[in-house]
Amino acid sequence: MVIxxxxxxxxxxxxxxxxxxxxxDYQSVARSDVNYYDRSALLGLIxxxxxxxxxxxxxxxxxxxxxxxxLDKAETLxxxxxxxxxxxxxxxxxxxxxxxxxxxxxxxGRREDGAGFxxxxxxxxxxxxxxxSFYSGTKALGEEVLEGAENCYIWRLRIPFDHVxxxxxxxxxxxxYRRLLEAENSxxxxxxxxxxxxxxxxxxxxxxxxxVTNTGSVxxxxxxxxxxxxxxxxxxxxxxxxxxxxxxxAAKTPRSNCVMDNSKLLSxxxxxxxxxxxxxxxxxxxxxx
Amino acid sequence: MVIxxxxxxxxxxxxxxxxxxxxxDYQSVARSDVNYYDRSALLGLIxxxxxxxxxxxxxxxxxxxxxxxxLDKAETLxxxxxxxxxxxxxxxxxxxxxxxxxxxxxxxGRREDGAGFxxxxxxxxxxxxxxxSFYSGTKALGEEVLEGAENCYIWRLRIPFDHVxxxxxxxxxxxxYRRLLEAENSxxxxxxxxxxxxxxxxxxxxxxxxxVTNTGSVxxxxxxxxxxxxxxxxxxxxxxxxxxxxxxxAAKTPRSNCVMDNSKLLSxxxxxxxxxxxxxxxxxxxxxx
Numbered sequence: 001m002v003i004x005x006x007x008x009x010x011x012x013x014x015x016x017x018x019x020x021x022x023x024x025d026y027q028s029v030a031r032s033d034v035n036y037y038d039r040s041a042l043l044g045l046i047x048x049x050x051x052x053x054x055x056x057x058x059x060x061x062x063x064x065x066x067x068x069x070x071l072d073k074a075e076t077l078x079x080x081x082x083x084x085x086x087x088x089x090x091x092x093x094x095x096x097x098x099x100x101x102x103x104x105x106x107x108x109g110r111r112e113d114g115a116g117f118x119x120x121x122x123x124x125x126x127x128x129x130x131x132x133s134f135y136s137g138t139k140a141l142g143e144e145v146l147e148g149a150e151n152c153y154i155w156r157l158r159i160p161f162d163h164v165x166x167x168x169x170x171x172x173x174x175x176x177y178r179r180l181l182e183a184e185n186s187x188x189x190x191x192x193x194x195x196x197x198x199x200x201x202x203x204x205x206x207x208x209x210x211x212v213t214n215t216g217s218v219x220x221x222x223x224x225x226x227x228x229x230x231x232x233x234x235x236x237x238x239x240x241x242x243x244x245x246x247x248x249x250a251a252k253t254p255r256s257n258c259v260m261d262n263s264k265l266l267s268x269x270x271x272x273x274x275x276x277x278x279x280x281x282x283x284x285x286x287x288x289x
Numbered sequence: 290m291v292i293x294x295x296x297x298x299x300x301x302x303x304x305x306x307x308x309x310x311x312x313x314d315y316q317s318v319a320r321s322d323v324n325y326y327d328r329s330a331l332l333g334l335i336x337x338x339x340x341x342x343x344x345x346x347x348x349x350x351x352x353x354x355x356x357x358x359x360l361d362k363a364e365t366l367x368x369x370x371x372x373x374x375x376x377x378x379x380x381x382x383x384x385x386x387x388x389x390x391x392x393x394x395x396x397x398g399r400r401e402d403g404a405g406f407x408x409x410x411x412x413x414x415x416x417x418x419x420x421x422s423f424y425s426g427t428k429a430l431g432e433e434v435l436e437g438a439e440n441c442y443i444w445r446l447r448i449p450f451d452h453v454x455x456x457x458x459x460x461x462x463x464x465x466y467r468r469l470l471e472a473e474n475s476x477x478x479x480x481x482x483x484x485x486x487x488x489x490x491x492x493x494x495x496x497x498x499x500x501v502t503n504t505g506s507v508x509x510x511x512x513x514x515x516x517x518x519x520x521x522x523x524x525x526x527x528x529x530x531x532x533x534x535x536x537x538x539a540a541k542t543p544r545s546n547c548v549m550d551n552s553k554l555l556s557x558x559x560x561x562x563x564x565x566x567x568x569x570x571x572x573x574x575x576x577x578x
Contacts, residue, residue, distance in 0.1 A: 074377075074378070075374070077374070082367045085364070088363075126416075127415075127430075128417075141362075141366070144362065145366070
């Protein structure tokens with residue numbers, strides 16, 4: 001039995017669909033069903049269900065975006081930094097393997113040598129560097145809290161998207177925002193993301209951190225061009241003149257834009273498609289809301 | 290009715306004694322009685338008791354010292370950074386004044402101009418400066434979480450001591466440690482601390498941050514000399530050769546040593562004795578455990 005925490009979210013929902021399509025025996029748990037922030041409640045759940053694996057997609061991302069986290073710092077810290085530590089403690093006590101959905105948003109830009117960030121690169125968009133959103137700060141703290149955790153997969157997601165129009169879908173966001181910020185990013189096709197995450201456990205690859213992003217990176221303009229080419233030929237996209245203008249006009253807190261290196265995942269034999277291919281594939285089977 | 294959270298701790302206990310000696314109508318609440326980490330439980334408590342003020346002394350300090358916080362990061366974050374945010378939310382919703390015991394341990398050394406740190410100086414021993422213990426990092430985050438809080442006193446305590454021998458008492462620590470680290474600090478006589486904190490509310494001084502330390506600063510050697518002069522004439526104290534030796538031999542995480550400026554508190558008409566006078570006073574009525 002696989003336990004899925006935070007099943008109602010965008011990522012949690014994708015894990016559910018994966019489990020259903022694979023016929024995985026799983027139980028999805030909402031915080032209102034079992035308060036998994038409470039050690040004994042979580043322990044009871046694990047024992048009662050005879051869990052063999054646990055997937056944590058719970059956390060606090062802010063709605064409609066990370067600006068909201070600046071207004072609810074306690075809840076952001078609780079969901080993204082404290083909860084992983086509670087789950088770690090209980091899972092280590094029970095000897096249970098588990099995976100945690102972390103984020104690539106703890107980085108900004110590229111490595112100094114021009115390459116994408118690897119799993120063991122120190123976050124440069126965190127409280128420790130004093131340059132981050134509160135959200136990113138708490139995600140980086142969450143990874144600190146999990147340092148040295150046993151039998152724990154830390155899956156770094158980065159700007160999820162899929163073929164279903166929704167407020168959390170990166171492609172939908174580009175379609176709905178009035179103006180866009182030009183930036184270069186690695187991004188994660190959601191179905192590929194959850195499949196790759198689960199495979200790390202199924203294939204018993206070495207526990208630890210994995211950047212689970214599509215291979216390569218794209219700029220916002222490139223994604224906009226792909227949308228025009230494959231979905232909305234007549235659509236025009238308007239861009240902010242600069243990040244300064246974006247910050248002044250549209251955002252309360254800085255955004256992470258970064259390039260990730262997924263070669264550790266690929267070396268473990270887990271495939272991720274190239275980023276452009278993944279975007280085109282989602283656009284070709286696009287379902288409007 | 291004054292609500293006191295965390296009454297079983299060293300600081301909480303001192304507030305209890307203050308309230309008893311002053312005849313203040315209060316209710317001390319342990320987490321095992323009412324889970325005040327839960328918004329609705331805390332709200333219920335405030336409403337049922339018709340609270341007029343709330344004092345939060347709860348938090349996670351690590352036992353026997355802050356090194357323990359490095360091993361329980363989730364609980365340290367929860368107690369020191371998340372809990373203040375939960376209390377803030379509930380108290381703001383209810384329009385209730387309250388006070389939070391923060392710490393001067395978010396600073397190191399002196400200000401660049403050689404003066405003690407004032408309330409509005411940016412912490413320099415925090416996650417943001419990437420030089421701190423995990424404990425200090427969470428205390429500084431706790432102050433971030435309380436930024437802009439309404440009707441909230443943030444009382445910064447610094448190395449508490451009193452006349453009763455106990456493991457949390459700074460003077461007892463100096464008496465019990467095999468070797469000492471020479472450093473300069475502002476410190477807080479505990480009875481004076483709680484009396485000054487409560488007076489900020491009684492006198493309705495402007496809410497906000499207050500450094501609640503005795504006036505001035507002392508070095509560890511000066512305190513050791515005062516102990517020899519006023520309590521243990523035959524006692525000899527052994528010191529580490531350097532902070533590097535201390536870190537290598539006795540500590541897992543760096544300690545905050547800092548000088549604080551309490552003039553904002555004094556200007557509000559709230560008295561704190563000079564630090565040497567406060568130490569001598571505690572030593573003269575010393576009660577061995």
